[in-house]
Amino acid sequence: MTGFLTLLYKELLRFWKVGFQTVLAPIVSTLLYLLIFFHVLEAHIEAYQGVPYTVFLIPGLVMMAVMQNAFANSSSSMIQSKISGNIVFVLLSPLTYREILLAYILASVVRGLMVGAGVYLVTWFFFDIPLYWPVWIILFAVMGSALLGALGVIAGIWADKFDQLAAFQNFIIMPLTFLSGVFYSIHSLPPAWQVLSHLNPFFYMIDGFRYGFFGASDIPPYMSLVIVTVCFVAISLLAIKLLRSGYKLRH
Amino acid sequence: MDSVLAIEVKKVCKYFGSFCALDHIDLEIREGEFFALLGPNGAGKTTLINTIAGLALADSGSVHVMGNHVVNQYRLARRQLGVVPQELVFDPFFTVRETLIIQSGYYGISKNKTWIDEIIERLGLTDKAHANMRALSGGMKRRVMVAQALVHKPPVIILDEPTAGVDVELRQSLWDFIKQLNIEGHTIVLTTHYLEEAEALCSRVAMLKQGKVIALNSIQSLINTMTAGYSLRLRLQPDNLPPGLQEKQVTHHNGFYELRMDSYRQIESVLAQLRENKIQILEMQLLQPDLEAVFVNLMKNPVSET
Numbered sequence: 001m002t003g004f005l006t007l008l009y010k011e012l013l014r015f016w017k018v019g020f021q022t023v024l025a026p027i028v029s030t031l032l033y034l035l036i037f038f039h040v041l042e043a044h045i046e047a048y049q050g051v052p053y054t055v056f057l058i059p060g061l062v063m064m065a066v067m068q069n070a071f072a073n074s075s076s077s078m079i080q081s082k083i084s085g086n087i088v089f090v091l092l093s094p095l096t097y098r099e100i101l102l103a104y105i106l107a108s109v110v111r112g113l114m115v116g117a118g119v120y121l122v123t124w125f126f127f128d129i130p131l132y133w134p135v136w137i138i139l140f141a142v143m144g145s146a147l148l149g150a151l152g153v154i155a156g157i158w159a160d161k162f163d164q165l166a167a168f169q170n171f172i173i174m175p176l177t178f179l180s181g182v183f184y185s186i187h188s189l190p191p192a193w194q195v196l197s198h199l200n201p202f203f204y205m206i207d208g209f210r211y212g213f214f215g216a217s218d219i220p221p222y223m224s225l226v227i228v229t230v231c232f233v234a235i236s237l238l239a240i241k242l243l244r245s246g247y248k249l250r251h
Numbered sequence: 252m253d254s255v256l257a258i259e260v261k262k263v264c265k266y267f268g269s270f271c272a273l274d275h276i277d278l279e280i281r282e283g284e285f286f287a288l289l290g291p292n293g294a295g296k297t298t299l300i301n302t303i304a305g306l307a308l309a310d311s312g313s314v315h316v317m318g319n320h321v322v323n324q325y326r327l328a329r330r331q332l333g334v335v336p337q338e339l340v341f342d343p344f345f346t347v348r349e350t351l352i353i354q355s356g357y358y359g360i361s362k363n364k365t366w367i368d369e370i371i372e373r374l375g376l377t378d379k380a381h382a383n384m385r386a387l388s389g390g391m392k393r394r395v396m397v398a399q400a401l402v403h404k405p406p407v408i409i410l411d412e413p414t415a416g417v418d419v420e421l422r423q424s425l426w427d428f429i430k431q432l433n434i435e436g437h438t439i440v441l442t443t444h445y446l447e448e449a450e451a452l453c454s455r456v457a458m459l460k461q462g463k464v465i466a467l468n469s470i471q472s473l474i475n476t477m478t479a480g481y482s483l484r485l486r487l488q489p490d491n492l493p494p495g496l497q498e499k500q501v502t503h504h505n506g507f508y509e510l511r512m513d514s515y516r517q518i519e520s521v522l523a524q525l526r527e528n529k530i531q532i533l534e535m536q537l538l539q540p541d542l543e544a545v546f547v548n549l550m551k552n553p554v555s556e557t
Contacts, residue, residue, distance in 0.1 A: 006356025014344045085340035089399060092304055092334055093357035094326040251267070251298075251307035 011107030060182035070112035070145035078156025108149025137212030144205035257438035263312035287449035290459035333400035358403035
């Protein structure tokens, strides 16, 4: 247990030491999104009946920040350690593969939740955001960031260069996030896009997370939670398999 | 009953594509030994170390550390092993002390201040304990890597070229520390290109070439079997060798005759023959065979196919 807690502590300390870049900067950039959308779209769109667009948008942006930062944390830590070579100190240790993965995931969850909480707290001062069922909010925030944390571990192991990691982020994570309903309800989409959206696991995270605020969602939240959990387990098993096989880590 | 083997390598092969990096390596290192792995660049020393440490996976064969299989019982094996990797690597986010506390924690040791303080002091890192790793010189970073390998007091310590790029002072203090650890019972395995270091420190050596162990013995046995005794270098006045000594002559170069001696006892007869022939000795050197001579001899011969 000490080994696992140490790796977790190291991962937390790693991003906390550069907190301006890893926590404060994403909070500010997410708030900039909000500011722009608030001014441009507030008067034009109503996603749910009676819910102003900005209030609808805030949970989506919070969850987007949670997910993106969870992914960024584990993936950047893994690739930096690989490229600089200091991953060797973890690989030489008696830590189990499960301990390694769990430490990376939990550190990602903590960073994701810190950024998400930061965005929420700032918006709370300016907007009246309902809190229908906070348990769902916490459940989806934790599961969503855990899934992205596990995905970040895989991306960090797979990528040989920062360039490849950026490609993973820009061509997989970003489109899945932007097309998951952060900025809109999928009911506003044409039927074909609605079907496609249901194939995107990120959609269920956003939808379930938003349910915790408004008590309304496109999909029943327990259904979304099952789908997100299944995806998390599948991604985690793949990450364990990569760690165990030594793929791109051990010769 | 035999003592426990610190490291047991059995028929290990390792390929990188079609390149055979380790070719049926068999090696046993006993507990408490001070052992050197020698060989030219690309011989397979680091690959062998990585295989023992679990950083590389053997394609066939098995490796045990203190009786624990390095793959099937990797947790037990890794607890017994401290490795100083050859490449200079560090985590730029942390200070020296943080680095060591974290490394200690990976091995399940949470209260390790006394030992960490001791290794910091013994490796001359006291002034740098709170400095960020990025701010250290190459030699200092190397010291921290040694400290990281020792932080869990492993019974088996492997040092892959620990003195590469390190100043003389540290080299001396590092070896003093490692010798002390060996006296306390730790098994030490090192690779180095400084053969005089291996000769001064180690009891046994394995020489690797093209992925094979081409010699494995105590240093003295290797010197005795792989070299042709002592050499006596003489500058003479007049510059000619009596006929009785000509069969011992190896070279005549730059005014020096080099004679092969099988033992010290032959020196007296050489001197006697020179006296008889009224030849005066202007300069005399007795050269003892060393590990370098063994190394050079072995490396110039092609590796035999098995």
